[in-house]
Structures are given as C-alpha cells and as structure tokens.
Amino acid sequence: MSLSEPFLSPSAIVAELRAAGCVFAEDEARLLISAADGPAALAAMLERRVAGLPLEHVLGWAEFCGLRIAVDPGVFVPRRRTEFLVRQALALAPARPVVVDLCCGTGALGAALVSSLEGAELHASDVEPAAVRCARRNVGVHGTVYEGDLYAPLPPTLRGRVDVLLANVPYVPTGDVELLPAEARVHEPRVALDGGGDGLDVLRRVVAEAAHWLAPGGSLLVETSERQAEGAEATVGSRGLTARTVASEELYATVVIGTRPQT
Template structure:
C-alpha cells in the first residue's frame, strides 16, 4: 500500500489530519500486511490510538488497548497541574485512571512519591499497569471502594479525570469516542457532574490536611464543580489553559480540621 493510497483512504474516511495519521501508521507498522490492517481499522472509525496501540501524552508514549479510554491532549493540563503540586515525599492517587496517563506523568515528575491508581474497569487497570513503574499500586473497583484503609487521610495529591459528558450530549460526540470507548468512561449523568460529586464527597476522608483534589471539568460545568468542592469544605481555585482548551478545579483540604466551609478563590 503506497503512502498516497493511505492518505487518500484516510481522507475519504473523514480523517482531517490524514497525512499526520499516515506518518504515524507507517512508522508503527512492522510489515506491509500489518500496515494495511491498521489503515483499514482506522478507516472503519476506530480511534487512532487504539489502532497504533499507544497515545502521546506529555512527551510520554502511553500504551492504550481496546476498550480503554484514550487520554486526551486537554488532560495534559490536569497532569501538569498535579505534577507541580506533588512533592517527592508525597502520596498521589490517580482516580478513574484509565490507561494511567496522569499517573505516569506523576511517576516521572516525582519518582520518590508513593503512587496509587484506581479504576472500575479491569481492562483499564491492566493497561495502566503496563504504563506505570512496578512500585505503583493499582486498585480495581468503584472510586474509593478498593483503596486500602491505610491510605485514608494520607493523600497529598488526588487527581480525577472522571467522566463529565452529560448523558444527552453523548450522541453528539465524535464516533471514535461514542462507538469505541466504554460509555461509563464518558457518561457523567444528567448534568455531567454525577461522578464528580461522588469523587468530591469522598475526597475529604482520604486527603491529608492541606492535600489537594484536582478534577478536570469544562468551562460551562466549572461553577458546579467548584460549588460541590466548597460544599464539602474545600478551598477552591479554578485554573484554565487556552492552549489545551482545558479547565481544572483544585480543592484544598484545610490544615485545620475544624474548618467546615470551603471558599472559592477567583484570582
């Protein structure tokens, strides 16, 4: 299969960046037969990352397998914010970790930190294990349920890219996500904040005093995310990145346990 044929095939399938994708497919395939099969899968609408078997994320190559949520470029902003807060002696948890992309960034940024990652999906946990160092501890289950009791009250950086797409908006997502990623990795309930609220409600029980909860959200949903954090006693700061088209809500657990009400930092 010639390069020109690959580009033509991809463009006909609706791939906007056909040349870039063709370059990646050619560089990844090891035989002409494998290349033809990969081009065929991509033309059928499979996510490019599932076809390649990896996704680029913060300069890392993250293994991505079928049935696992593909890390988005916008989430690089979340990872960068978390990495800047994690100290070498800290304790980090990547909740709803998917392929473990954020946790992998944290492992590089603070190799001495105690690192945990958790997800509901067995496929995601297996995939994350391949992307994380052997010292990372993986947990499978619903949010905080599978975490060891000894982790309670010790987490200094808790990161969650929980699903936040409103249920009614899922039919309008690109086919790569809508048809090839598990629905539970996308569906955030009626307003998109159902899973986020559960993450936020549990966070104060697991964060160390002064610990931070970071959640990726949308510009439109950010006020709701911030309000939920404040209602659970966290001091909230919203940060945005135009380059990544991303918004992150950061909630800090007060050092003083008697403080019950959070506040929103608007600067």
C-alpha cells in the same frame, strides 16, 4: 484502490485517511507507517482506522506528557488537554508525595506524574477490568492499580495521607453522550464518558469522600468543561475544600482544584 493491496504508498494512505474524514491525515499516515512491521500489517491497520477505530486503538498507544502510554481496544484514550491537569498537579505536589489516581483509565495521569516526581507513592483505581489491565502495564513497578469503584478498593491506610488526588471523572451529561464523535461514543466505554444528568454525578461522589483521604494541604484535581466549571467548583467547595478553577486556552482545558485546609 483496495486496502488489501500488498503495498500502499504514503500518498495513497493519506488519500484513504482524508476520504475517511481524518483531519490530520499526513500525521496519522506517518504514525501508521512507522508502527507497521510490513505491508500486510500496514494495510490492516489502515483498514481499522478507516473503519472508524480511534488512531490510538489502532496503534496500541497514545503520546501523553512525553510518555508512550499503552491503550488497549475498548479503553478510554487519554486526551492531550488532560496534560494541563498533570501540570497543575506537578506544581502542587510536595516532595515524595502520596498520589492517588481515581478513574485512572490507562493510568496515564498517574504514570506521567510519578515519572516527574522522585520518590512518589502511586495508587490508582478503575472500575473497568480492561482499563485496570492497561493501567498496570503503564504504571509498572512505579505504583499499584486496583480494580473497583472509586475509593472502595484503596488501602484504608491511605486515609488522611494523600497529597495529590487526581480524578479525571466522566463529565459528559447523559443527554450529550450521543452527540460525541463516533470514535468516543462507539469505541470507548460509556462508564468513562457519562457523568449523569448534569455531568457532575461522579464528581459529587468523589468530592463526598475527598477530605477524608486528603492529607492537610493536599489537593483534589478534576477536569471539567468550561460550561460546567462554575457548578463543578461549587461542588468541590461544598465539602470543606477550598476550591478554585484554572484554565488553558491553548489546550482548551478546565481544571477545578480543591485543597484541604492545613488545620
């Protein structure tokens, strides 16, 4: 069957997706059908998905913490496991918190957090121009997104005021990047994946300055892998923060939290 045919039945779409290796073919078919505004658009979307583009890039959005997050081509796709990091941040956030989202990508973490926190002040940054454009759409009037490397573009007035510092840094070791699924390796920016030799290079840079930006009692939250958790916790605890690790078996997620002492 040709993908250029003017009409594709749901069963035919599922068959095409299965043949392309899509594990959740039925779910993806429903999403593609609901998103397409006609048979021609559906055929084009299916062709892109079968060619290996991430489903979120084909749809133009990803579901994250109950929100529909815009995801542009070439931008890192927010993972469902990262919802666990947002939950931990919500549990730690004081009333009307100051929130910073470093390596923000689509801005999904910050957008999800402030949508659940009344009066939150959100600042986010990313080095990738495409990610910044996407994050500005997702954050909208609820925060400010800056283009630049980590803390560099943030207003100096935030120093010592940040209650929740989110940093979903890249943590894949350089040697493992080529082992990632093609959806990530080919279609997402390497800067959002590659964490250096041991996967902790960007984390070290975040931790080096974190205590200067955090308010007393404020917390840094970073996602890592289970095998890197010990090293990541040691890194977070090496610069005056009290570090601990929490994990979710359900989401296969590991988060390291570093809190600045009150005094």
